[in-house]
Amino acid sequence: MFVKNFPTCRVVLCALRMEMEFEIKIFPRTGGFGPYNRSVAAFSWISNFAVVLSLFSEVFFTLKPGSYHCRLDPSLLPSETPNLSAQELLNVSIPWVKGSGLSHCELYKYPANFSNFTINFPKETVHCTQGWEYTTGAGLETNIVTQWDLVCQNYWKIPLEQICYMIGWISGYVVLGSACDRLGRRVIFLGSVLLSGLLGVGVSLSLNPIMFLFLRLSQGAALAGVFLATYIARLELCDPPHRLMITMIGGLFAVGGELLLPGLAVLCRDWQVMQLVVTLSLLLLLNYWWCTSVFPESPRWLLATQQIHRAKSVLQSFSLHNGVCLRDEIYNSENLLSEIDSVYTDDCEPCFHNVCEMVGTRVIWKNSLILAFTAFIGRGIQYCFTRNLLDFHPHFYFSYYMRALSRGLACVLLCVSVNRFGRRGILLLASILTGMASLLLLALTQYLKDGFVLVLSIVGLLASQAVAMLSVFFASEVLPTVIRGGGLGLILAASCVGKVASSLMELHNNQGYFLHHVVFASFTVLSVLCVMLLPESKRKPLPDSLKEGENLRRPPLFLSHRNHDHPPLLQHQPGAASEYNPDSYSRLVSATKKMLARDFKLQSPLTLEPLLNGTSVLGGPENEDSF
Incomplete structure (x- = not known):
């Protein structure tokens, strides 16, 4: 009886080991969010600064002179x-x-x-x-508008170039996001940095608008790869309590680059010099190529894709830099590396997934669609608020700094509130504020005083930027590791589509602006209902597999009465709740293996594949009649 049923227990045991959460079982035993993880996160903030310089230099390159x-x-x-x-x-x-x-x-x-x-x-x-x-414009004395006379009948080339630049970012997010899931975060980061640097030098040497347009489009795609790979790698190195703070600090570094850019334009004076300077900041990131420890590969992604040898090497590097040792001579067979060897066989092949598999899911697909929709609205509706800023004060620097400062304030507010009140609640609140500000401006602008219109525009701009940033961060937490790059790339691409909508308005000389405002205001109201269908990911581990991503379901809107869930005969005792102890679990597994080896004289080590397939390793199929 015992012999016949014990393989089933071993199947359950190995299945539980495969479902061990990274934050609980592996992350603490490599030093947790120790000094090495903090230093890697800090170096990743520098790339945000460099990418933003290239992104917002577009504003100065295409700025039409005041007179x-x-x-x-x-x-x-x-x-x-x-x-x-x-x-x-x-x-x-x-x-x-x-x-x-x-x-x-x-x-x-x-x-x-x-x-x-x-x-x-x-x-x-x-x-x-x-x-x-x-006359001299804001910051630069010469840009592509003044060099190639892109005014009057040639003005349409400016919004066309802006649209093509965003199309480059969209294509980069889609293509390089999927490549992150196949080749790794570090490879895509370094390749994108090298490509964007070379293309940036080419942009500064452009001879005509057509050459500038195509080189700028290609550079936008490469910059998208730099930003996406950095964002994902930084997120996967953090534990749940620090994920939001580390991400928002990266956003503040981006805001700092945006605030310093006008001063850089004044110093450079010529757009080609400015392009070379911002490209140099990107090329400096190539130092990460030689300093492997500054930007390592994500161990979470390596384990999720079953690249065991590389994962063990990276985990040991993390443990050594954090002051924790994992060598066998100290912890014998009970250390983390030995446990990984006991779970994964030597002939374990890497298993990669692509973003197309998301279509076959239910919860992941629903969450991705909703967050892509909210990210699209958050970016697209910002044009409706910034246009009111231009009407209030036509000077370029007023609207520029109001956008940058509101983005920085949104980062601070998200950092303070989201961990306290949850991702879903703050996203819902920001969507409601965006919708209310948009509807009030749409209906009452001609009846309100200029000061009140300005306040509504700033509040709407602040809330819409919070919606866009929180949607991306929320998506990175609910998407599983195996498709996080491709899924997050699609959501970021959707946000860029919203940005393209504002450039289309300028291409048509703001004809159809009222319709644009009505459509996005209506979408905002619809998004409020969609946000209620999202799960809550506050302080929860990141999902690694598609199965774990499917388990992230929304909490109930109304909690049941406590007595309904706990009948008197099964009264729940809060103090009796057991907590998972990694060390006790490890000792249990080791003791079980020793007992099996002594009592049943196993001829071969435990392998995972037959157990997961439900077959017996001791012989033929189970015979229930023997019980």
């Missing part, structure tokens, strides 16, 4: 002109547009025998023939 007009063409003036001052010559050569001053795109054309400029008569106007004269 410009056609360069005077002597052939359009009369052959004989009286002595006129420079300002008077401009007034008689360029049409005056009510409300905006001198025309940006037209010149007067006079007859050759014309001599009296005081006579008011209809004048023929033509487009600029000798180019344009520009």
